[in-house]
Amino acid sequence: MKYKYKSEAVLMLEDGTVFHGRSLGKIGTKGGEICFNTGMTGYQEVYTDPSYFGQIIVTTNSHIGNYGVHPAEFEGPKPSIFGVVINSFSDLYSRKEASESLQDYLESNGIVGIADIDTRKLVRHIRNKGAMNAIISSEIHDYEVLRAQLQEVPSMKGLELSSKVCVSEPVLRKDENVETKRRVAVLDLGIKESILKHMESRGMECKVFPSTTTYEEMKSWNPDGYFISNGPGDPAAMDYAVDTVQAILAEDKPMFGICMGHQILARAAGISTYKMHSGHRGLNHPVKNVISGRCEVTSQNHGFAVSAEEVAKSDNVEVTHVNLNDNTVEGIRIKGKNAFSVQYHPESSPGPHDSHYLFDDFLTLMNN
Numbered sequence: 001m002k003y004k005y006k007s008e009a010v011l012m013l014e015d016g017t018v019f020h021g022r023s024l025g026k027i028g029t030k031g032g033e034i035c036f037n038t039g040m041t042g043y044q045e046v047y048t049d050p051s052y053f054g055q056i057i058v059t060t061n062s063h064i065g066n067y068g069v070h071p072a073e074f075e076g077p078k079p080s081i082f083g084v085v086i087n088s089f090s091d092l093y094s095r096k097e098a099s100e101s102l103q104d105y106l107e108s109n110g111i112v113g114i115a116d117i118d119t120r121k122l123v124r125h126i127r128n129k130g131a132m133n134a135i136i137s138s139e140i141h142d143y144e145v146l147r148a149q150l151q152e153v154p155s156m157k158g159l160e161l162s163s164k165v166c167v168s169e170p171v172l173r174k175d176e177n178v179e180t181k182r183r184v185a186v187l188d189l190g191i192k193e194s195i196l197k198h199m200e201s202r203g204m205e206c207k208v209f210p211s212t213t214t215y216e217e218m219k220s221w222n223p224d225g226y227f228i229s230n231g232p233g234d235p236a237a238m239d240y241a242v243d244t245v246q247a248i249l250a251e252d253k254p255m256f257g258i259c260m261g262h263q264i265l266a267r268a269a270g271i272s273t274y275k276m277h278s279g280h281r282g283l284n285h286p287v288k289n290v291i292s293g294r295c296e297v298t299s300q301n302h303g304f305a306v307s308a309e310e311v312a313k314s315d316n317v318e319v320t321h322v323n324l325n326d327n328t329v330e331g332i333r334i335k336g337k338n339a340f341s342v343q344y345h346p347e348s349s350p351g352p353h354d355s356h357y358l359f360d361d362f363l364t365l366m367n368n
Helices: 043-047 102-108 120-131 143-150 192-199 215-219 239-250 260-268 309-311 359-365
Strands: 006-013 019-026 029-037 054-058 083-085 112-115 132-137 171-173 182-187 204-209 225-228 256-257 272-288 295-306 317-323 329-334 339-344
Touching: 006 112, 006 143, 006 260, 019 102, 029 083, 029 120, 029 143, 029 272, 043 054, 054 120, 083 132, 083 359, 102 339, 112 132, 112 339, 120 143, 132 143, 182 215, 182 239, 182 359, 192 204, 192 359, 204 215, 215 339, 225 260, 239 256, 239 260, 256 260, 260 272, 260 295, 260 329, 260 339, 272 329, 295 309, 295 329, 295 339, 309 329, 317 339, 339 359
Parallel strands: 029 054, 054 083, 083 112, 182 204, 182 225, 225 256, 256 339
Antiparallel strands: 006 019, 006 132, 019 112, 029 132, 171 204, 272 295, 272 317, 317 329, 329 339
16 A cells, blocks of 8 residues: 655755655645765664754655654654655555654654655756755745745855754763763764764763853863764854864863764864765765774765865874765874764664774773
């Protein structure tokens, strides 16, 4: 039995390109930056990842919804995406552990979507033209009205979003079944649940602080190390986080950053970031660890990157990981400091699992 679509829907891109399909999720209209994820599985983890806040996600795998929604696999308290674009959508799901269909989940959380789109054609268009804004509507079919609303959608470049998805007050996290070994102050820029679980499983007691928390506030908890999380938006618009990281560096405390945290660490060390043509989002990106010489297949989600040219000229920053597809910077460490970061996602939810060792490296850094 195929999903019974509610109505016709329209997807309009910033450059005027229009796609027609059928509605899914909530009936409505929503705009954001359109991007694509190449993962063959893990749509639930993608949709609930706070790093996707403000974005419309094109899932390139043909069939979405066929294994439903499982609460244990949420990466955030609710979907962070602004919209979803799918080829073939299924309202029926085969996994008995699932609590509800993806359609019910999206609809109850107010997420607008469109299905029956030629996503291969759409992805080729985005790859050629680059990242841009888009709008989905299952209630408005007047192009002029949609175009006017699309013009009101802010550009991701220069946009600060971490303060919209982080915790509102400090939250203590620990695994009661694991002996506490170290205390970690987490600067929440939009952290994924899997990252916290990885640290907790290694005996790290984590106190999660809002994105604008100062170093002095976190320091008062007397942690053994600091973690700078992933998150949405443009790192160039987050001087408050750069100031905090610079203060941590000044006292040479153990520090680990992932994704946005990687970009903030780079900026704190004087390296700039830039908006990528179409970004890296998927579960199959090859990265070389230039320290060990080994290659890792990684999970990625970022639309901004650290300047490789500036790192190469830097006296205090060195590259530890490189993307084998385009040679972009995937990891750095600060010379003479106890600070390192990676652009990709070593928590790798839903996979692959090649990079879990980085959490062990962070624990070792604190122990030493």
